[in-house]
Amino acid sequence: MKVTPDVIREEFIGTTGAVSESPHTGYLGINGKVLGETRNTFVIQQQGKNKSIVKDQAVFQFQFSDGTVVEIDGKLLVGKPEDRVKKTVKRLW
Numbered sequence: 001m002k003v004t005p006d007v008i009r010e011e012f013i014g015t016t017g018a019v020s021e022s023p024h025t026g027y028l029g030i031n032g033k034v035l036g037e038t039r040n041t042f043v044i045q046q047q048g049k050n051k052s053i054v055k056d057q058a059v060f061q062f063q064f065s066d067g068t069v070v071e072i073d074g075k076l077l078v079g080k081p082e083d084r085v086k087k088t089v090k091r092l093w
Contacts, residue, residue: 008076009085012062013037017044020071021059034062039080 018031030051036043041052042060053060055074063069079087 007070008072008087010062010064011081012042012077013081015065016063017042018061019053019058020061022053022057024054024057027053027058037081040078042074 012034013036015034016032017034019027019029022028030044030046030053032044032046032051034042035045035050040056041054044051044053053074055078058074059071060074060077061069061071077084
């Protein structure tokens with residue numbers, strides 16, 4: 001997978017997700033399979049328990065099926081998944 005700003009348009013359900021940074025210390029270290037997504041949260045299954053993480057309170061690392069790992073600020077992902085397809089991001093590099 002080629003990593004571009006368009007990665008925010010990808011489907012995250014089914015990928016492996018982890019919280020890499022967060023001001024909320026309870027979110028740090030959460031990792032597992034992404035089971036669901038709402039407008040403001042991701043649901044990650046960790047050790048058989050579902051954890052709900054607020055998107056704009058964390059920086060996420062996602063590993064896609066082809067092995068590509070990306071780190072994305074959750075603030076860029078806030079919004080309904082179906083509306084993210086229409087979203088554009090200014091290239092930062």
